[in-house]
Amino acid sequence: MSSNNDIVLYTASTMNGWKPVIFLEEAGVDYDLVPIDFSKREQKAPEYLKLNPNGRIPTIVDRSNDDFVVFESGAILWYLAQKYGKFLPSDPKAQSETLQWLMFQMGGIGPMMGQAMYFQRIAAKQGEEHPFAIKRYVDESRRLLEVLNTRLEGRQYLVNEEFTIADIATYPWARAFYWANVSVEGLPHLQAWFDRIDGREATQRALTIPKPFWAFFGRGDVAAQERENADRFKTDVRKDNE
Ligand SMILES: N[C@@H](CCC(=O)N[C@@H](CS)C(=O)NCC(=O)O)C(=O)O
The missing domain is CATH 3.40.30.10 (Glutaredoxin)
Known part of the structure; x- marks a missing residue:
């Protein structure tokens, strides 16, 4: 076909x-x-x-x-x-902000949470125990989620009121905090953003x-x-x- x-x-x-x-x-x-x-x-x-x-x-x-x-x-x-x-907003400043948060996901949230997952979910099952690496990646992931929480205070989405590719890139990673074993306690703006995107049927x-x-x-x-x-x-x- x-x-x-x-x-x-x-x-x-x-x-x-x-x-x-x-x-x-x-x-x-x-x-x-x-x-x-x-x-x-x-x-x-x-x-x-x-x-x-x-x-x-x-x-x-x-x-x-x-x-x-x-x-x-x-x-x-x-x-x-x-x-x-x-x-992707057409306003140049909003477009730049979208790119900035997209880069923040690609260079930060993704690699750090990915390694937190890898060392806990994959390496550990192969008998590789690396508590120092786990602590490093879990702590850094938490720090990055705190940055997101601060950004989201008073905003619906990462770039103001508009759902953008920055949200699309960040949501699957940040929302997988459970799998990375990273706490989102005390991050209400991040949690409200999760709820918002959890409610998007297409996503x-x-x-x-x-x-x-x-x-x-x-x-x-x-x-x-x-x-x-x-x-x-x-x-x-x-x-x-x-
Ligand atoms: N920076 C790349 C990372 C892609 C990546 O790591 N993909 C993983 C899945 S999330 C993969 O293909 N893993 C299979 C492998 O490493 O062989 C991107 O964002 O596209």
Whole structure:
């Protein structure tokens, strides 16, 4: 089955992987989804490395733009925001602020919370116990969440009243504080922002694509979500091209 959709999205159910899904679902854009299976190391396959030299997800291909490829989740959000004219303010100062908070996520929240998760959830299971690293990454994650909390005081979203790609990038990471074992106690503005985005139907739907992983957020009925998704994406565009 072929498709006329512009965007082909290669992704998996992770915090970085969900960012473009959230954008596309929030924007109401149809796209083709290629789930990447880490258990089969599809992200390291030679044909995938031609698209993403870093061997990680997500990646998009824009068929309407000479099959232009974009990797790095922050760059993907920027590309999509410009292509569709959504979730990026046009005012130059607000646009710069959006980029600043997007960078803050890419350079801070993501790497620190990612390492906090890695040392507690993955390394520990392999018998690697590194309390010094865990403390460092958990403390730094907490500090960064405090920065977000301060920013969000008196604001609906990271850039004033507008939901932007900065919120899209930051929400899946910050909201996974449970999985990183980082406390959000005493951060009311951050928690109010979580509640606000928890209430966005399109974002919550995005968190079930390609598969739900509610355990990241400490909640949910995983089996029911998986059943819903099975109906939604019946085709895999790689097979269409064979
Ligand atoms: N800076 C990259 C990071 C991408 C990344 O780390 N993706 C992870 C999932 S969240 C991945 O593909 N992991 C698989 C692997 O490392 O092999 C981005 O934001 O796109």
